[in-house]
Structure formats: structure tokens, C-alpha cells
Amino acid sequence: xxxxxxxxxxxxxxxxxxxxxxxxxxxxxxxxxxxxxxxxxxxxxxxxxxxxxxxxxxxxxxxxxxxxxxxxxxxxxxxxxxxxxxxxxxxxxxxxxxxxxxxxxxxxxxxxxxxxxxxxxxxxxxxxxxxxxxxxxxxxxxxxxxxxxxxxxxxxxxxxxxxxxxxxxxxxxxxxxxxxxxxxxxxxxxxxxxxxxxxxxxxxxxxxxxxxxxxxxxxxxxxxxxxxxxxxxxxxxxxxxxxxxxxxxxx
Amino acid sequence: xxxxxxxxxxxxxxxxxxxxxxxxxxxxxxxxxxxxxxxxxxxxxxxxxxxxxxxxxxxxxxxxxxxxxxxxxxxxxxxxxxxxxxxxxxxxxxxxxxxxxxxxxxxxxxxxxxxxxxxxxxxxxxxxxxxxxxxxxxxxxxxxxxxxxxxxxxxxxxxxxxxxxx
Numbered sequence: 001x002x003x004x005x006x007x008x009x010x011x012x013x014x015x016x017x018x019x020x021x022x023x024x025x026x027x028x029x030x031x032x033x034x035x036x037x038x039x040x041x042x043x044x045x046x047x048x049x050x051x052x053x054x055x056x057x058x059x060x061x062x063x064x065x066x067x068x069x070x071x072x073x074x075x076x077x078x079x080x081x082x083x084x085x086x087x088x089x090x091x092x093x094x095x096x097x098x099x100x101x102x103x104x105x106x107x108x109x110x111x112x113x114x115x116x117x118x119x120x121x122x123x124x125x126x127x128x129x130x131x132x133x134x135x136x137x138x139x140x141x142x143x144x145x146x147x148x149x150x151x152x153x154x155x156x157x158x159x160x161x162x163x164x165x166x167x168x169x170x171x172x173x174x175x176x177x178x179x180x181x182x183x184x185x186x187x188x189x190x191x192x193x194x195x196x197x198x199x200x201x202x203x204x205x206x207x208x209x210x211x212x213x214x215x216x217x218x219x220x221x222x223x224x225x226x227x228x229x230x231x232x233x234x235x236x237x238x239x240x241x242x243x244x245x246x247x248x249x250x251x
Numbered sequence: 252x253x254x255x256x257x258x259x260x261x262x263x264x265x266x267x268x269x270x271x272x273x274x275x276x277x278x279x280x281x282x283x284x285x286x287x288x289x290x291x292x293x294x295x296x297x298x299x300x301x302x303x304x305x306x307x308x309x310x311x312x313x314x315x316x317x318x319x320x321x322x323x324x325x326x327x328x329x330x331x332x333x334x335x336x337x338x339x340x341x342x343x344x345x346x347x348x349x350x351x352x353x354x355x356x357x358x359x360x361x362x363x364x365x366x367x368x369x370x371x372x373x374x375x376x377x378x379x380x381x382x383x384x385x386x387x388x389x390x391x392x393x394x395x396x397x398x399x400x401x402x403x404x405x406x407x408x409x410x411x412x413x414x415x416x417x
């Protein structure tokens with residue numbers, strides 16, 4: 001009896017009923033060609049599966065973990081991964097040293113800033129003040145009110161929150177204003193001062209939520225952060241207290 | 252907001268499922284960035300439709316269906332805009348495999364990336380995610396026979412690209 005390749009594939013995938021299975025096993029015993037075909041299917045299946053096994057071991061990005069909740073609650077997963085990747089790069093002979101990254105981040109930020117200055121008017125999410133760029137409008141509202149991982153409504157979206165070395169609260173954000181931007185803002189008095197802005201990857205349609213942080217922003221976070229980002233509880237607490245600097249920096 | 256009592260339960264289960272959702276997304280989008288965006292969209296959709304989820308049904312199949320639909324919508328939107336699909340160079344990371352294992356993994360991934368969308372979806376669901384033919388067909392909204400023929404064609408193409416004797 002001749003079995004189609006699809007049938008042998010289904011056998012290799014464990015999809016056939018008992019009787020057909022027995023028939024195929026008979027054919028395999030009698031015909032090495034049939035046996036080889038089944039082995040090819042099995043080997044390919046194992047190969048394809050193992051090619052993607054690496055994803056399972058990657059840390060889950062914070063924006064996903066905080067959204068879905070559950071035991072994967074590793075709020076800093078991609079930051080930690082980013083740091084270890086950077087550490088690995090530093091260790092390697094040809095690695096880019098820190099100052100180069102900083103310079104690159106700065107030049108990226110500068111390029112965007114030129115554009116930002118044009119963004120004026122009542123709806124602009126930024127304003128240039130003597131103290132620097134501060135968040136305004138819906139961005140200011142989002143930074144003040146929104147908890148990370150809350151369902152986006154198309155407006156600005158807050159990423160992670162943390163305390164900087166001076167005890168001030170800082171938050172990363174994505175905002176769409178003429179171009180998709182991502183940045184870091186730190187609380188100063190009653191305002192959010194924007195520390196860095198960078199072009200976020202252009203959104204191309206259906207996938208509306210925030211993209212992962214651009215390197216320039218991750219770099220700024222890494223330079224400013226004291227310890228680890230806030231977990232959901234600490235973040236809610238900080239918000240409820242109006243983002244006043246933490247008086248006690250002890251662990 | 253009158254969230255159903257099982258919303259937290261759903262969130263917890265989604266949390267456990269995240270690595271698999273990311274893997275599936277990586278296979279179908281072929282791009283790390285798009286993959287995580289897709290997972291985020293799907294999780295948001297799932298939470299918004301929590302009432303539709305029956306706790307006794309399989310969450311992974313439900314999620315894969317949501318992801319597949321969101322991705323198809325995304326592709327159509329991109330095509331409408333006459334934009335290029337995900338850039339070639341944005342290859343996926345393959346974790347901490349040994350150098351040799353990584354070479355193999357990359358060549359499999361490179362071959363997977365060249366499969367037509369419908370074949371890649373079939374291969375992703377059955378071979379990578381271990382869904383049964385019946386579940387995979389349901390997720391894709393096609394008859395089992397069609398699923399099998401896409402899967403068989405996808406495998407044949409992979410085998411050819413990976414240089415294995417037929």
C-alpha cells in the first residue's frame with residue numbers, strides 16, 4: 001500500500017488514528033523509503049521547533065509582563081537584558097564604549113529637539129522653558145496620572161517608572177506628535193522635565209501601542225536610574241503621593 | 252468598569268503564556284520589534300474581550316487566533332499603504348545557543364522567513380507551538396485538509412531550502 005506524503009507527515013505528527021498508524025508502521029517495516037520519509041518529517045519538525053527555542057528563554061519585556069501580569073512579573077526584563085548586552089559589548093574588544101553611546105544618544109536627542117521646538121501651540125506635548133523642555137498637555141497628564149501598562153487609548157503611553165539618584169521620580173513615555181517619539185521625563189517640582197527624546201520606530205497601522213524604547217532612551221534610563229524600576233505597587237503609591245521626591249533613599 | 256471576576260485570572264494565565272506568545276509572534280512576524288508589538292496588541296485585545304474567554308477552553312489556541320487575525324490585519328494595512336514588509340536585516344535573536352546550534356537555528360529561521368504567509372502560519376502552529384491539526388485549522392479558520400496541504404507544502408519548501416535530500 002502506498003501512503004501519500006501528507007499521510008506520512010500526519011503520522012510523524014501523531015495525528016492518525018490507531019488503525020492507520022498500524023498500517024503505516026507496517027509499511028515502514030517493509031519499505032525503508034517509507035521509513036526515511038517519516039524520519040525526515042520528524043527531523044524537520046524537531047529542527048524547526050528548536051530554532052525558536054531561544055525565544056522561550058529570553059526575558060519578557062517589561063511592557064508585556066506588566067500588561068499581562070502573572071508570575072512573569074519581571075518589571076525590568078528588557079532593561080536588565082539591555083544592560084547585560086551592553087556589558088557584554090563593553091567586555092568585547094571591538095565594543096562601543098559608553099561615551100560613544102552617550103554621544104550618539106545626545107546627537108539623536110538633539111536632532112529631534114530641533115523638530116520639537118517647532119511644536120508649539122495649545123496641543124503641543126512639550127514646551128521649551130528656561131529650565132529645559134517640560135511636558136505639557138496630554139503628555140503631562142499621562143505622566144502624572146497613567147500607570148505603566150494601563151491599556152493605551154492612542155494617546156501618550158508611559159513605560160517604566162523609577163527613582164533617579166537624587167530621589168526624583170522619572171518615567172519613560174511614548175507620544176505621537178507629528179512623529180512617533182519616545183523619551184524620559186523626571187519630576188521637578190510640579191512639572192515633568194524631559195531628559196531625552198528620540199525618534200521611535202514609525203508606526204505603520206494596526207499595531208498602535210508603544211514600541212520598545214529606542215537605544216537613546218534606554219541609555220538615559222541606565223545613566224539615571226538608582227536601583228531598579230518601580231513595581232506596580234510602588235508606582236501607584238508614588239502617583240498617589242504626587243510624585244514627590246522620596247525622602248528616604250534607604251533600601 | 253465592571254471587569255469579570257476572572258479578569259485577574261486571565262491576566263495571570265496570559266503572563267505565564269507570554270514566552271510562547273512571543274515565540275509564535277516571532278515566527279509569524281519575522282521581526283523582533285513587530286513580534287512584541289503583536290503580543291502586546293493581542294494581550295490588550297484579549298483583556299478587552301475577557302468576557303468571551305471560557306476558562307475551560309484553551310487559552311493558547313484563543314490567543315493564537317487573536318494574534319493571527321491581528322497580524323493579517325496589520326499586513327493588509329501595510330500593503331494598503333504600499334509599504335515594504337518587515338525589513339530583512341531585522342533578524343531574530345536565537346538566545347544563548349552554542350555557535351553551531353545558532354548557525355543551524357539561523358538557517359532554519361532564514362528558511363522560515365521565505366515561506367509564504369499561509370504556510371508559515373501552519374508550520375508555526377503545528378511544528379513550533381505543537382497545536383493539533385484540528386486546533387490549528389480552527390485558529391486559521393480553514394478546513395483540516397487545507398491545513399494539511401499548507402503544512403505539507405511548507406515542510407517540503409523548508410526541506411528543500413535546508414538542503415535535505417528528498
